[in-house]
Amino acid sequence: MKTNRYLLSILVDDEPGVLSRIAGLFSGRGFNIDSLSVATTAEPDVSRITMVTKCEPHIIEQIKKQLHKLINVITVNDLTDKKYVQRQLALIKVNAQPEKKADILRIVDIFRCKIVDVGLSHYTIEVSGDSDKHEAIVSLLKPMGIIEIASTGSIALAREQNGKA
Amino acid sequence: MKLTGAQILIKMIKAEGIDTIFGYPGGAVIDIYDAIEKQVGLKHILVRHEQGAVHAADGYARANQSVGVALVTSGPGATNTVTGIASAHSDSIPLVVFTGQVPTGLIGNDAFQEVDIVGITRPCTKHNYLVKSVDKLAATIKEAFHLARSGRPGPVLVDLPKDIVQTQVEFEEPSKVSLKSYKPNYTPNKKQLTKVVDLIRQAKRPVIFAGGGVILAQASGEITRLAKMAQIPVTASLMGLGAFPGSDPLWLGMLGMHGTYRANMSIGHCDLMLAVGVRFDDRVTGNIEKFAPDARIVQIDIDPTSIHKNIEVQCPIVGDCKAALKEILRLMDDQSPEAFINNRPEWLNQIAEWKSTMPLKYDQGKDIIKPQFVIEKLYELTKGEAIITTEVGQNQMWAAQYYHFDKPNHFITSGGLGVMGFGLPAAIGAKAACPDKLVVDVAGDGSIQMNIQELMTAIESKIDVKIVILNNRYLGMVRQWQELFYEKVYSSTNMENAPDFVKLAQAYGAKGLKCTRPDAVEATLAEGLNTDGTVVMEFVVDREESVYPMVPAGASITEMLLV
Ligand SMILES: Cc1ncc(C[n+]2csc(CCOP(=O)(O)OP(=O)(O)O)c2C)c(N)n1
């Protein structure tokens, strides 16, 4: 069966062990986590976990229900088929041979990225955007020689619909 | 009023209406044991192994329809509870297990007898807690009991650092439990229930499939009324035995790997399945692709994860089984009863034919005792009214097949996890909850040796249990698989080297009886059951008897091996 990419936004109690309960649920039941990002929210004692998972359509139902069953999980919002804004942050350290520098700067400019560190033979580029943008810029920079990448998981929020959040 | 953490613990357990707990002391819980000694009203049963404490709490919970409580020390005391907790988790049995822990200041330092029991039991508890402040103790205990018994029940563990139970604080009654992240949905969707009534009216070949959820929801009365009103035959999973009277003509027997011929055939041919409080375990479904191929399936369960997990259902209903059945019955009461039974005679005739051509059977000759015969006699002598606990293996299946349970909460077995060594401590727990009931552990010679030390608990606490050992000198169920699927290579299943069970019973102070001849079975049972105190009855049975029918792993449940 074909697998899809799902984006879940999960509100949890901000308590020790919650992340381990979620990670344990995924490993114990053989579900995949593609990326995960956790941080506090405006509400005290509540954290938001944004998770990307790839699986078959009938598995995502189980994933959502099993997540919801965890006592510390408050809500599970599947953003996949909704309107949402999504961001991912990456730092890409790329070879900057003198003859390639102009090309790199042009790519950085087109994608509205930033150069945050410059060395004798490398640039470190900061990219923020959705996963498509990340894939695109990585494929363009690859020929220059990517030295290292550090990337966060996706974070996302639903867009306002009909005046409601 | 100033109380220590230990005193608060006892107070909160009593407030839950619990009169008996099961446990084993150690350094980390020595203050709790001191407080137990200095109070009245809460009885503590000292087991001989912490696994026994949890199984006993499990037996207590099921027989009493309440929450079972176990108390153990840190480190090895805590790790010894894991099998019992995992078993209760598989069977959705409400337990609260209290474990001692090293003082908060030492946690994480690899202190003496420190283990991360909260980490270890995360996947096999409904929820668990490490209490880090005595101010939160009472509220945490209250929450633990609430979680254990509400929604889909299950075991909850509360880890108690030593300094927390030593500290004195001003006791404050905790407020009502309200969790923003936990609100089980008890009320089923009305529209779906109307649909169920339509489906029942249209069905020509309906079957009710009852599971442990029916017993937990105390809905066997409703299941029985529904079955009789619409003339729907009933089958059950191992966990559901007793949800519907085993002596009723509509009873099909158990379903699944060792289900009856007619139960498995009925599922194979039904056009409507009302699945209530079940989770479609692989031991029940066999090959999932070929399970109930012609049926529309209605599934009622309190736990949304049980629905669409293993099998697609056409009419899912999330909610309390009892509430859902009540509403279905109410909707049916509004219609003429004939509407529901019109289509039935042909289907019931077909089932009667399956029953008469392929009943459960065995041949009791003159010389060797058949294990099934022992269970049948046990059923007769106890008039089907005993609480039966079991060990695991063939003994468990024969108890399920040949003891016909008329009432819920009378069959107590480790269903989902299949823990050898469950039956004896569970019997002790059940008897502690129901002192006026006869409680019998149907055991195998292998399993009984896994928690045999609990005989001492029964003797010391004067909790009289009867143990029926079906001694086939084999790990019989494994041997059966080896016979059928491994060319009779009986690797590591021979149990001929065994203790003398009569002497072993006597060594603990119990009565021991041994029976080797079919004509003495009844007399031995009668003597054992009528003797006060704990009695071990050993029946030397046919070594190579197997449990039939049997659905080979991976086959459809209608493809049974028969005798
Ligand atoms: C703790 C544990 N270990 C191993 C098993 C695997 N197992 C299942 S049935 C069985 C044989 C049980 O033998 P016995 O108690 O003599 O029962 P019988 O099948 O002979 O009636 C075994 C080893 C188990 N279920 N539980």
Ligand SMILES: [Mg+2]
């Ligand atoms: Mg045996």
